Amino acid sequence: MATGSSTSDIYNSTVSRLNNIRMEENAQNQNAGQFLSHDTVPQNMLPSNAQNNHQSHQHSSGLEREEMSGNASYAHSSRRQSSNSSAGSSLASSSQSSTSTQSHHSNSHPVYNWQATKTTVKERFAFMFNNEILCDVHFIVGRDIQQQRIPAHKFVLSVGSAVFDAMFNGTLATRADEIELPDVEPAAFLALLRFLYSDEVQIGPETVMTTLYTAKKYAVPALEKHCVDFLKSNLGSDNAFMLLTQARLFDEPQLAALCLEMIDKSTTEALAADGFTDIDLDTLSAVLERDTLRIREAKLFQAVVRWSEAECSRQQLPATPENKRSVLGRALSLVRFPLMSVEEFAVGAAQSGLLSDREVVSLFLYFTVNPKPAVGFLEVPRCCMTGKEQTVNRFQQIESRWGYSGTSDRIRFIVDRRIFVVGFGLYGSIHGPTEYHVNLQVIHTASGKVCGSNDTSFSCDGSNYTFRVMFKEPVEIHPNTSYTASATLK
DSSP states (O other): OOOSSOOOOOEEEOOBOOOGGGHHHHHHTGGGOOOBOOOOOOGGGSOHHHHHHHHHHTTOSSEEEEEETTEEEEEEHHHHHHHHTTTTSOEEEOTTOOHHHHHHHHSOEEOTTGGGGOOSHHHHHHHHTTOOTTOOEEEEESSGGGOEEEEEOHHHHHHHOHHHHHHHHSTTOOOOSEEEETTSOHHHHHHHHHHHHHOOOOOOTTTHHHHHHHHHHTTOHHHHHHHHHHHHHTOOTTTHHHHHHHHHHTTOHHHHHHHHHHHHHTHHHHHHSGGGGGSOHHHHHHHHTOSOOOSOHHHHHHHHHHHHHHHHHHTTOOOOHHHHHHHHGGGGGGSOGGGSOHHHHHHTGGGTSOSOHHHHHHHHHHHHOSSOOOOSSOOOOOTTOSOOOOOOOSOSSOOOOOOOOSSOEEEEEOOSSOEEEEEEEEOOOSSSOEEEEEEEEEEETTTOOEEEEEEEEEEEOSSSSOEEEEEEEEEEEOTTOOEEEEEEEO
């Protein structure tokens, strides 16, 4: 699955060759995997009692030492023979792992009596993460050269994920010792296991999308939330389109809404980012349908042309006007050509070749004659791009005054068409220059939901004029719906 983000470097630990006692058996089982030789663990790395055991048993034919995933253990040869034949695949640890964790699972630390140093359940389970000790299942994760063989424990996975529980304990439970996961990236799967074993979250810009996919696949909502929160905290105009595509793909409506808000606020910057030309056609159409984009329509059309050229390249088509119009499909009809000036249209869209001759003529007529003909393109202005503000005064004259006591002053209002409220006009003190702190709100009257708010301040000069106090962002007001404008001065 394409996730839109690349994984970090993956560091692979090597599975060791068994000792010389098993050389003949290994030669017979070479088809199960390639064995790489390395030096044995020095005795001074073992605890003193383990050294004694090692010295007493190193020549015994009944016991042997295995080194798997960087951990030394003692096991009876007949019990481990079947698993040894497949020990040639590489085990891996996530690139996001801390230095201490990599050292724990990569170096040849002794296994003997490891429980004594782990004082809590969390420490014991964290030690078992990506560890061959007591493992009863292996996952073959990824594809091709990035494929990794990762050990796990069915019990831990089952108590952390309903999907794993069904996989191992359901009516159709698998009995396989190895499970292939070609659609999951190793770094993301290790991030999932780390969370299930230790509650630790290790995600970064390169792995967050693949980790989110993996968390959804195995129904781990707590990790999903961590991924979404990470994306929200790192959302900007430079990655808003890329994250919007992923949010739509992974069905994250809240994240998608935040991405669209960012695109509304910083339309020019978002369209200039590299990720814009990589979005899919449905995402492009969803953006072009918005009334809240803050950009001139001529600039928006230029961005649409850039996207069409990139799409032609992806489809290995020459970037001719006919092909660009073809790949755009209905998205071209979402460009609001009537919002352009006649000059912008004449030097841009009219000469692009994307419009038919009939469309060009009808649009020129739209710009120059009255009554204006139907052109087949929307004429509704996008928010804040007309350059015009309309002020509505509740009071025609001022005859008296009233005091502020800390309570909110409110006006209920209804409009007959959709508008965007950008601010309020507030009266100030008649006693000379004064600075006020104020909380502005627009409230949906029926539900009490706050549609927009801003905590700010303004200065008055003692006159009886109103003073402009603005919202940070325009507040959308729907027709035939009751709203309450509220201002609280302090």
